[in-house]
Amino acid sequence: xxxxxxxxxxxxxxxxxxxxxxxxxxxxxxxxxxxxxxxxxxxxxxxxxxxxxxxxxxxxxxxxxxxxxxxxxxxxxxxxxxxxxxxxxxxxxxxxxxxxxxxxxxxxxxxxxxxxxxxxxxxxxxxxxxxxxxxxxxxxxxxxxxxxxxxxxxxxxxxxxxxxxxxxxxxxxxxxxxxxxxxxxxxxxxxxxxxxxxxxxxxxxxxxxxxxxxxxxxxxxxxxxxxxxxxxxxxxxxxxxxxxxxxxxxxxxxxxxxxxxxxxxxxxxxxxxxxxxxxxxxxxxxxxxxxxxxxxxxxxxxxxxxxxxxxxxxxxxxxxxxxxxxxxxxxxxxxxxxxxxxxxxxxxxxxxxxxxxxxxxxxxxxxxxxxxxxxxxxxxxxxxxxxxxxxxxxxxxxxxxxxxxxxxxxxxxxxxxxxxxxxxxxxxxxxxxxxxxxxxxxxxxxxxxxxxxxxxxxxxxxxxxxxxxxxxxxxxxxxxxxxxxxxxxxxxxxxxxxxxxxxxxxxxxxxxxxxxxxxxxxxxxxxxxxxxxxxxxxxxxxxxxxxxxxxxxxxxxxxxxxxxxxxx
Amino acid sequence: xxxxxxxxxxxxxxxxxxxxxxxxxxxxxxxxxxxxxxxxxxxxxxxxxxxxxxxxxxxxxxxxxxxxxxxxxxxxxxxxxxxxxxxxxxxxxxxxxxxxxxxxxxxxxxxxxxxxxxxxxxxxxxxxxxxxxxxxxxxxxxxxxxxxxxxxxxxxxxxxxxxxxxxxxxxxxxxxxxxxxxxxxxxxxxxxxxxxxxxxxxxxxxxxxxxxxxxxxxxxxxxxxxxxxxxxxxxxxxxxxxxxxxxxxxxxxxxxxxxxxxxxxxxxxxxxxxxxxxxxxxxxxxxxxxxxxxxxxxxxxxxxxxxxxxxxxxxxxxxxxxxxxxxxxxxxxxxxxxxxxxxxxxxxxxxxxxxxxxxxxxxxxxxxxxxxxxxxxxxxxxxxxxxxx
Numbered sequence: 001x002x003x004x005x006x007x008x009x010x011x012x013x014x015x016x017x018x019x020x021x022x023x024x025x026x027x028x029x030x031x032x033x034x035x036x037x038x039x040x041x042x043x044x045x046x047x048x049x050x051x052x053x054x055x056x057x058x059x060x061x062x063x064x065x066x067x068x069x070x071x072x073x074x075x076x077x078x079x080x081x082x083x084x085x086x087x088x089x090x091x092x093x094x095x096x097x098x099x100x101x102x103x104x105x106x107x108x109x110x111x112x113x114x115x116x117x118x119x120x121x122x123x124x125x126x127x128x129x130x131x132x133x134x135x136x137x138x139x140x141x142x143x144x145x146x147x148x149x150x151x152x153x154x155x156x157x158x159x160x161x162x163x164x165x166x167x168x169x170x171x172x173x174x175x176x177x178x179x180x181x182x183x184x185x186x187x188x189x190x191x192x193x194x195x196x197x198x199x200x201x202x203x204x205x206x207x208x209x210x211x212x213x214x215x216x217x218x219x220x221x222x223x224x225x226x227x228x229x230x231x232x233x234x235x236x237x238x239x240x241x242x243x244x245x246x247x248x249x250x251x252x253x254x255x256x257x258x259x260x261x262x263x264x265x266x267x268x269x270x271x272x273x274x275x276x277x278x279x280x281x282x283x284x285x286x287x288x289x290x291x292x293x294x295x296x297x298x299x300x301x302x303x304x305x306x307x308x309x310x311x312x313x314x315x316x317x318x319x320x321x322x323x324x325x326x327x328x329x330x331x332x333x334x335x336x337x338x339x340x341x342x343x344x345x346x347x348x349x350x351x352x353x354x355x356x357x358x359x360x361x362x363x364x365x366x367x368x369x370x371x372x373x374x375x376x377x378x379x380x381x382x383x384x385x386x387x388x389x390x391x392x393x394x395x396x397x398x399x400x401x402x403x404x405x406x407x408x409x410x411x412x413x414x415x416x417x418x419x420x421x422x423x424x425x426x427x428x429x430x431x432x433x434x435x436x437x438x439x440x441x442x443x444x445x446x447x448x449x450x451x452x453x454x455x456x457x458x459x460x461x462x463x464x465x466x467x468x469x470x471x472x473x474x475x476x477x478x479x480x481x482x483x484x485x486x487x488x489x490x491x492x493x494x495x496x497x498x499x500x501x502x503x504x505x506x507x508x509x510x511x512x513x514x515x516x517x518x519x520x521x522x523x524x525x526x527x528x529x530x531x532x533x534x535x536x537x538x539x540x541x542x543x544x545x546x547x548x549x550x551x552x553x554x555x556x557x558x559x560x561x562x563x564x565x566x567x568x
Numbered sequence: 569x570x571x572x573x574x575x576x577x578x579x580x581x582x583x584x585x586x587x588x589x590x591x592x593x594x595x596x597x598x599x600x601x602x603x604x605x606x607x608x609x610x611x612x613x614x615x616x617x618x619x620x621x622x623x624x625x626x627x628x629x630x631x632x633x634x635x636x637x638x639x640x641x642x643x644x645x646x647x648x649x650x651x652x653x654x655x656x657x658x659x660x661x662x663x664x665x666x667x668x669x670x671x672x673x674x675x676x677x678x679x680x681x682x683x684x685x686x687x688x689x690x691x692x693x694x695x696x697x698x699x700x701x702x703x704x705x706x707x708x709x710x711x712x713x714x715x716x717x718x719x720x721x722x723x724x725x726x727x728x729x730x731x732x733x734x735x736x737x738x739x740x741x742x743x744x745x746x747x748x749x750x751x752x753x754x755x756x757x758x759x760x761x762x763x764x765x766x767x768x769x770x771x772x773x774x775x776x777x778x779x780x781x782x783x784x785x786x787x788x789x790x791x792x793x794x795x796x797x798x799x800x801x802x803x804x805x806x807x808x809x810x811x812x813x814x815x816x817x818x819x820x821x822x823x824x825x826x827x828x829x830x831x832x833x834x835x836x837x838x839x840x841x842x843x844x845x846x847x848x849x850x851x852x853x854x855x856x857x858x859x860x861x862x863x864x865x866x867x868x869x870x871x872x873x874x875x876x877x878x879x880x881x882x883x884x885x886x887x888x889x890x891x892x893x894x895x896x897x898x899x900x901x902x903x904x905x906x907x908x909x910x911x912x913x914x915x916x917x918x919x920x921x922x923x924x925x926x927x928x929x930x931x932x933x934x935x936x937x938x939x940x941x942x943x944x945x946x947x948x949x950x951x952x953x954x955x956x957x
Contacts, residue, residue, distance in 0.1 A: 521685055521731055531648060533938065
């Protein structure tokens with residue numbers, strides 16, 4: 001089925017009418033869809049079949065975004081568009097206007113260069129009506145994209161969509177600003193990837209949800225702390241941040257170390273930032289709902305946001321559970337889950353979870369689940385999970401709703417309450433070494449039941465059978481020593497936290513002004529011989545070189561010190 | 569009330585206001601803390617050449633204690649204490665300023681857009697000079713002086729400034745203006761004077777390119793009249809115009825900073841002298857012009873240590889060609905993390921120069937320790953750019 005219209009929406013008339021009425025009823029913003037069309041997706045070193053296919057994949061990926069209405073101008077004009085591109089006339093406003101026929105607002109053009117280690121793609125959203133400014137962006141993609149056309153198209157579509165929406169609302173989508181893991185020390189050299197898109201290379205200090213962090217030949221492990229759990233990320237490893245407390249270890253080694261008790265001052269220090277957000281959950285949900293107004297889940301939750309009662313949330317959730325299986329909510333959810341992990345719904349769920357595990361949504365869901373283990377909601381969500389043949393989802397189930405820590409590798413899934421655990425995935429073999437704590441291990445590629453591992457146990461699997469062994473005490477000792485060395489609490493605990501008084505209070509600090517303007521102000525007050533400090537936790541800099549760009553008192557001589565001006 | 573007492577009262581008032589404010593605590597709970605940094609620094613500079621037989625070598629030693637705190641969600645404050653001792657050829661005794669108080673406060677008027685600052689100098693224990701010291705003082709303060717703080721007098725002064733910032737795409741632009749009024753300097757018995765007030769206009773543009781960061785600074789300092797104790801204008805200081813470009817790049821463990829700039833200062837104009845005949849214009853005081861380069865190489869072998877080499881070559885000349893020379897400063901710095909959050913930094917410099925047939929050779933050190941309390945934070949490592957870069 002053609003997911004996007006050629007010249008007009010290719011839907012049965014009655015269905016189109018129904019959609020239109022639904023859209024009008026749900027939200028007026030549905031009318032504000034941006035009509036776009038892919039003009040071409042040209043990749044250096046690829047033949048015309050690939051280019052044509054990539055343009056199609058890009059269009060399809062864009063069509064999944066409910067904020068865009070995608071037309072297929074290439075269907076009838078592919079040859080002409082390619083010729084115009086080759087002769088450099090594709091950006092001609094007259095040509096674009098003639099092509100669009102008042103239907104398409106933006107023509108999307110993708111031109112990729114093949115570099116040594118990546119594709120660098122210049123993305124342009126050309127104004128089809130008139131000669132307005134084009135929206136431009138750059139996508140860096142792995143060379144693997146040359147073989148994975150569909151994913152390449154999705155990566156480009158995500159970049160286009162972000163650019164178009166950012167331009168539309170003059171702000172970044174909410175999901176891009178939330179749920180970002182901050183590394184205590186940046187991983188370097190490292191690479192941050194979402195799908196096939198390279199988000200950053202070199203030094204990586206932040207890991208947004210749904211991205212993959214590849215740490216290359218780094219000098220040593222780096223630590224990430226989520227609440228009171230420290231993840232130790234090792235060199236030559238790759239991790240995907242799927243959901244809060246859910247990490248995928250693609251290759252390499254991952255250490256997990258439970259931190260100090262959350263009730264202690266150190267624990268409060270670590271979790272303060274998350275606690276601060278608890279009041280913002282509903283605001284965030286509302287914002288997210290606004291991003292995709294046709295999404296019924298967020299529509300429903302959006303209504304909940306206007307209420308402020310724990311009971312009402314439960315009521316809403318229970319009302320949802322009472323709906324039948326043909327309910328549009330579950331259809332929507334099912335559709336959403338069938339999409340990839342960068343999907344809005346999943347990412348949003350995860351972001352909400354990232355804010356605070358004690359927030360009302362999770363409490364509410366928890367209570368619903370405790371009411372009845374066969375609750376309709378859970379069963380429905382379970383059904384949703386089975387919609388996708390991907391075994392990860394079926395294994396994952398509703399782990400996101402649990403207060404457990406989850407690590408996935410291509411061969412097994414580990415969940416539980418680890419205190420000191422090392423996981424490795426090398427080739428096809430995944431290994432978990434439990435020094436302290438308890439975890440459940442389940443191979444992903446067979447129907448073997450999960451096995452429980454206590455302290456001083458090792459589990460190993462290629463995805464089918466599970467081999468359980470004792471952990472060598474010498475090995476355990478070595479692991480604990482290594483963890484002790486890497487424990488972020490040890491090295492970073494400032495002695496200030498032991499001092500009394502408000503000024504030494506733990507937790508997030510007050511908002512500080514932008515670092516650059518603070519240093520600018522400090523620079524100006526150097527003229528008064530002041531050494532003003534810059535209050536910011538961002539990367540610090542050296543102060544200006546003395547002797548250059550100096551002004552004020554430093555440069556005003558003392559004429560009246562002249563001896564011939566002294567005296568009566 | 570003495571200036572020191574007023575400062576104390578002011579500080580206490582700030583602290584109490586900070587303690588009383590609840591806007592943030594209501595929203596975020598009681599754990600929100602005030603970010604602050606306390607730092608101490610020591611500078612010593614010693615001029616080995618030119619040497620004058622039988623006299624000690626000129627030197628300058630300075631100590632600074634500073635405390636900066638964000639005690640309101642929209643404002644931050646600084647209090648500092650400067651002690652400095654300077655000896656130049658010709659002084660009977662070194663000129664000492666044992667205690668000069670620095671106070672400054674900044675507010676964010678429009679978030680991320682507009683800011684204002686007010687600050688000043690209050691000499692608590694001011695230095696004294698004798699009339700015999702005036703010639704060496706005049707010679708030290710006019711023309712070339714290799715000291716890190718050539719103008720070592722600290723008269724009481726007040727500066728008020730407004731700043732603006734606007735960021736768009738890869739560009740960040742900042743601009744501001746400041747007015748500084750200095751009050752009577754009483755360090756010279758019988759010859760007190762008002763140093764020139766000035767008006768500063770400055771701007772900065774930063775462009776984050778794909779390969780590197782580019783930064784352009786411009787500054788114009790417009791000086792008023794220097795006046796005698798009776799507020800009679802005696803001398804108009806030449807304005808100062810400065811321009812600088814910086815290229816900043818950081819790659820894994822290494823960072824580069826290259827720059828070039830120039831500072832032009834038209835001649836000072838003296839007061840016309842009333843003689844019995846017609847008014848006769850006094851001679852102009854030519855000022856020195858500067859053109860300089862900046863180069864720094866930063867290296868971070870491990871997250872806890874940072875090294876930096878810098879070279880600052882400078883050409884010095886006057887427009888009438890009577891004076892020309894150069895100055896070159898070379899330095900090596902090391903920065904260390906202490907207890908993760910806090911910092912120790914030290915710099916050693918060698919300064920060489922020549923002007924008017926005199927050779928200059930000086931050695932300096934700068935050391936500082938910063939005790940930082942910035943709340944929950946994620947410290948970054950790696951090559952550090954110049955501030956604001």
